[in-house]
Amino acid sequence: MDSTFGIIFGAIFVTNIILSQFLGLCSFLGVSKNLKNALGMSAAVAFVMILATILSWVIYYLFLAPYDLVYLKTLVFILSIATLVQLVEMFMKKNMPTLHKAMGVFLPLITTNCAILGIALINVQRDYTFIQSITNAIGTAAGYTMAIVLFSCLRERLECPEMPMCMRNLPIALITASCMSIALMGMSGIH
Amino acid sequence: MLKELTKGIIKENPLFVQLLGVCPSLATTGSLTNALGMGAAFTMVLIGSNLIISAIKSFIPEQVRIPSYIVVIASLVTVIEMLMEAFVPDIYASLGIFIPLIVVNCIILGRAEAFANKHGLWDSLQDALGMGIGFSLALAIIATFRELLGTGKLLGIPVFGPDYQPILILILPAGAFITMGFVFAAVNYLRQRSEVRHG
Numbered sequence: 001m002d003s004t005f006g007i008i009f010g011a012i013f014v015t016n017i018i019l020s021q022f023l024g025l026c027s028f029l030g031v032s033k034n035l036k037n038a039l040g041m042s043a044a045v046a047f048v049m050i051l052a053t054i055l056s057w058v059i060y061y062l063f064l065a066p067y068d069l070v071y072l073k074t075l076v077f078i079l080s081i082a083t084l085v086q087l088v089e090m091f092m093k094k095n096m097p098t099l100h101k102a103m104g105v106f107l108p109l110i111t112t113n114c115a116i117l118g119i120a121l122i123n124v125q126r127d128y129t130f131i132q133s134i135t136n137a138i139g140t141a142a143g144y145t146m147a148i149v150l151f152s153c154l155r156e157r158l159e160c161p162e163m164p165m166c167m168r169n170l171p172i173a174l175i176t177a178s179c180m181s182i183a184l185m186g187m188s189g190i191h
Numbered sequence: 192m193l194k195e196l197t198k199g200i201i202k203e204n205p206l207f208v209q210l211l212g213v214c215p216s217l218a219t220t221g222s223l224t225n226a227l228g229m230g231a232a233f234t235m236v237l238i239g240s241n242l243i244i245s246a247i248k249s250f251i252p253e254q255v256r257i258p259s260y261i262v263v264i265a266s267l268v269t270v271i272e273m274l275m276e277a278f279v280p281d282i283y284a285s286l287g288i289f290i291p292l293i294v295v296n297c298i299i300l301g302r303a304e305a306f307a308n309k310h311g312l313w314d315s316l317q318d319a320l321g322m323g324i325g326f327s328l329a330l331a332i333i334a335t336f337r338e339l340l341g342t343g344k345l346l347g348i349p350v351f352g353p354d355y356q357p358i359l360i361l362i363l364p365a366g367a368f369i370t371m372g373f374v375f376a377a378v379n380y381l382r383q384r385s386e387v388r389h390g
Binding site for chain 1: 210213215258261268269273288292294296300372373375380
């Protein structure tokens with residue numbers, strides 16, 4: 001499970017960040033109404049997730065662990081993620097206007113996306129090395145993209161059929177997500 | 192006098208009406224014990240953050256208010272996390288990463304921004320208590336369905352007797368989504384019916 005392939009496969013299919021760990025659900029339900037937004041959001045999440053993983057790993061092992069300050073990790077991680085997102089947004093606005101246009105609106109939302117902080121904490125919890133942490137971030141981002149892109153395609157279809165008023169929108173979306181989660185259950189136990 | 196307290200329980204329930212805090216409500220409702228533990232931890236953080244932010248609201252500069260709120264909330268979460276690890280290690284272990292993740296729970300930041308920085312201590316305390324009870328109640332409803340049908344037990348005590356065949360899927364991730372879907376549908380149904388009747 002600790003090999004590169006194992007971590008990536010596990011993060012995408014076995015412990016999918018959304019469908020089996022329930023992290024990042026707000027964005028999963030909020031911006032999955034059409035494919036274009038879903039792609040923008042997953043690009044932004046992937047980008048920030050990898051940067052935040054690198055940053056939090058460096059902070060944890062260089063500053064917190066040597067001085068016995070690991071209990072401050074939640075506080076330090078959330079602040080460094082918020083700062084990172086702000087800096088990335090400013091940098092992008094100035095130097096990469098096209099990219100900023102494509103995923104700019106999603107960037108501020110990411111600070112409070114629990115998937116980012118979740119992955120930073122999980123990496124530390126599992127004692128991953130630097131390379132393993134980045135691998136896990138890449139796999140998780142791929143799993144997030146897979147789930148939200150497939151889900152947005154399904155949700156576009158859900159606009160059309162007749163259904164009772166009370167099932168419209170969120171309830172039927174959650175039941176659809178449940179079916180997707182069942183599909184991934186077949187993968188559980190593979191290490 | 193207590194209107195700030197009661198609004199959070201039904202009329203402005205954070206989960207069912209405002210649709211905030213979806214992540215923990217799926218992840219921690221596999222058993223009623225976990226749901227109540229999460230509800231209690233959440234309520235304590237919310238009470239603390241509402242009180243502190245309401246008390247220091249006039250010292251916080253407008254431009255950096257959100258980062259300041261996050262610092263207050265993250266410190267409180269760290270305190271609660273350490274308390275739970277010391278006094279209720281079982282619940283701490285089964286809630287795992289979702290305790291530190293209370294930091295990014297949108298309800299707490301939302302109450303700080305929408306309520307505590309505009310109101311006094313007493314109102315903020317009531318608001319926090321009401322929202323906390325409302326959220327815990329919502330978690331408990333979902334958890335009751337999942338644990339009762341998924342294992343035949345409630346709070347670990349067998350309810351249906353040994354002949355009951357548990358619907359195992361309800362305590363797995365897929366069951367969380369489907370239970371939540373039906374609970375939301377029921378809430379929508381009740382709301383639409385009362386709108387028709389009154390409107």
